[in-house]
Amino acid sequence: xxxxxxxxxxxxxxxxxxxxxxxxxxxxxxxxxxxxxxxxxxxxxxxxxxxxxxxxxxxxxxxxxxxxxxxxxxxxxxxxxxxxxxxxxxxxxxxxxxxxxxxxxxxxxxxxxxxxxxxxxxxxxxxxxxxxxxxxxxxxxxxxxxxxxxxxxxxxxxxxxxxxxxxxxxxxxxxxxxxxxxxxxxxxxxxxxxxxxxxxxxxxxxxxxxxxxxxxxxxxxxxxxxxxxxxxxxx
Amino acid sequence: xxxxxxxxxxxxxxxxxxxxxxxxxxxxxxxxxxxxxxxxxxxxxxxxxxxxxxxxxxxxxxxxxxxxxxxxxxxxxxxxxxxxxxxxxxxxxxxxxxxxxxxxxxxxxxxxxxxxxxxxxxxxxxxxxxxxxxxxxxxxxxxxxxxxxxxxxxxxxxxxxxxxxxxxxxxxxxxxxxxxxxxxxxxxxxxxxxxxxxxxxxxxxxxxxxxxxxxxxxxxxxxxxxxxxxxxxxxxxxxxxxxxxxxxxxxxxxxxxxxxxxxxxxxxxxxxxxxxxxxxxx
Numbered sequence: 001x002x003x004x005x006x007x008x009x010x011x012x013x014x015x016x017x018x019x020x021x022x023x024x025x026x027x028x029x030x031x032x033x034x035x036x037x038x039x040x041x042x043x044x045x046x047x048x049x050x051x052x053x054x055x056x057x058x059x060x061x062x063x064x065x066x067x068x069x070x071x072x073x074x075x076x077x078x079x080x081x082x083x084x085x086x087x088x089x090x091x092x093x094x095x096x097x098x099x100x101x102x103x104x105x106x107x108x109x110x111x112x113x114x115x116x117x118x119x120x121x122x123x124x125x126x127x128x129x130x131x132x133x134x135x136x137x138x139x140x141x142x143x144x145x146x147x148x149x150x151x152x153x154x155x156x157x158x159x160x161x162x163x164x165x166x167x168x169x170x171x172x173x174x175x176x177x178x179x180x181x182x183x184x185x186x187x188x189x190x191x192x193x194x195x196x197x198x199x200x201x202x203x204x205x206x207x208x209x210x211x212x213x214x215x216x217x218x219x220x221x222x223x224x225x226x227x228x229x230x231x232x233x234x235x
Numbered sequence: 236x237x238x239x240x241x242x243x244x245x246x247x248x249x250x251x252x253x254x255x256x257x258x259x260x261x262x263x264x265x266x267x268x269x270x271x272x273x274x275x276x277x278x279x280x281x282x283x284x285x286x287x288x289x290x291x292x293x294x295x296x297x298x299x300x301x302x303x304x305x306x307x308x309x310x311x312x313x314x315x316x317x318x319x320x321x322x323x324x325x326x327x328x329x330x331x332x333x334x335x336x337x338x339x340x341x342x343x344x345x346x347x348x349x350x351x352x353x354x355x356x357x358x359x360x361x362x363x364x365x366x367x368x369x370x371x372x373x374x375x376x377x378x379x380x381x382x383x384x385x386x387x388x389x390x391x392x393x394x395x396x397x398x399x400x401x402x403x404x405x406x407x408x409x410x411x412x413x414x415x416x417x418x419x420x421x422x423x424x425x426x427x428x429x430x431x432x433x434x435x436x437x438x439x440x441x442x443x444x445x446x447x448x449x450x451x452x453x454x455x456x457x458x459x460x461x462x463x464x465x466x467x468x469x470x471x472x473x474x475x476x477x478x479x480x481x482x483x484x485x486x487x488x489x490x491x492x493x494x495x496x497x498x499x500x501x502x503x504x505x506x507x508x509x510x511x512x513x514x515x516x517x
Contacts, residue, residue: 080319234287
């Protein structure tokens with residue numbers, strides 16, 4: 001299997017130029033930092049509020065931007081051009097994911113700084129955020145491949161944004177509705193649990209299972225995206 | 236000569252509609268092969284199957300001696316180029332940026348961009364965004380992109396459908412030059428003049444079936460009624476039959492110095508298509 005950084009970089013640079021001229025989509029990356037700045041100024045921020053912003057960044061940047069980038073390639077028939085080129089599935093999906101990855105990390109970093117969040121263990125939180133980013137990028141890719149247009153992708157991604165941005169509220173309902181216990185395995189809830197444990201001074205030994213669950217979500221979302229992508233190569 | 240494309244008993248059915256039926260043909264390396272037919276006759280379906288974008292329902296298709304299934308491999312995709320009817324260009328990027336991306340994807344030097352833009356008469360416009368171009372200019376950029384890596388085999392789906400006559404001639408020159416360098420061209424069109432000008436051999440496709448396949452000259456001879464039209468100086472036009480009788484009449488007109496022009500009555504490819512299929516090309 002070939003793996004060419006030149007091709008990946010070419011797709012990344014193309015996406016960067018294209019995205020910077022697409023205000024309709026690029027504007028959303030400013031929303032999480034703006035909200036983070038408000039929360040930071042209010043002075044009564046909690047772990048839940050920090051992670052509401054971080055999960056919102058995942059939904060709006062990793063999933064929404066990624067799904068729009070892929071859906072637009074489909075809508076304008078440019079994805080077929082990439083598929084017919086010598087670039088492999090890995091090169092195309094890596095190239096197409098790189099911009100959303102960079103934007104997500106930068107948006108989250110900026111939001112964390114503006115909200116005034118200082119994690120007790122930066123390394124564990126960084127690993128958890130990067131793993132979560134991969135899950136949301138996979139999900140965005142999947143939605144983009146499923147949607148026929150940018151408009152459709154924008155609609156499909158809405159439930160994702162709602163569930164994962166405000167899904168942490170599910171925890172409060174678990175005791176009342178035991179069926180919601182399954183939802184505690186969602187990556188956003190796992191991330192929140194990691195954050196709470198990190199603040200309580202718990203080390204990597206008691207956190208790895210949460211990281212593994214998020215990693216499993218990330219692998220599952222990308223594996224499904226690759227399968228759907230390969231199906232889309234043939235009409 | 237080696238076959239670069241070989242199609243055997245190809246069939247494609249969409250839902251309940253047959254798009255291709257018992258299609259057989261070969262394309263020799265180095266030739267310009269025309270696939271002619273009206274809209275909906277199965278031309279684009281054939282290109283999609285031959286480039287691995289669509290699976291046939293039945294039959295076999297080989298490109299470069301390998302089953303089209305293998306065209307999914309990166310190494311094979313370097314060897315062919317495709318110009319489709321929908322541009323597939325990034326509209327917010329410039330012509331140059333679009334071509335630069337494909338230089339990187341095909342591992343081609345950026346110096347090639349100037350060369351292909353000259354071939355499609357767009358050198359002066361390379362900084363223009365695709366969104367600002369006319370349909371004809373966009374089509375020329377798409378063609379430039381397909382020429383960028385000098386493929387062994389080039390699939391062209393209606394390459395000049397949106398072009399003005401001057402640019403059409405310019406594109407023909409470019410395609411002939413590319414063909415001289417060794418690129419095999421598979422051209423679909425419903426423009427009979429284009430097929431006659433460019434193609435070594437042509438196939439008439441109608442309702443998913445190949446009706447005729449030969450060189451344009453042989454087809455025209457085969458369907459010619461062998462008559463000639465003589466235009467006299469008094470503007471009268473006379474159709475003379477083939478053979479001794481026609482020759483004698485022509486001799487008489489020439490002897491009496493009445494002849495203005497003489498034309499052989501060869502049918503056009505369009506006439507032949509209508510005669511064979513009963514349909515008009517549109």
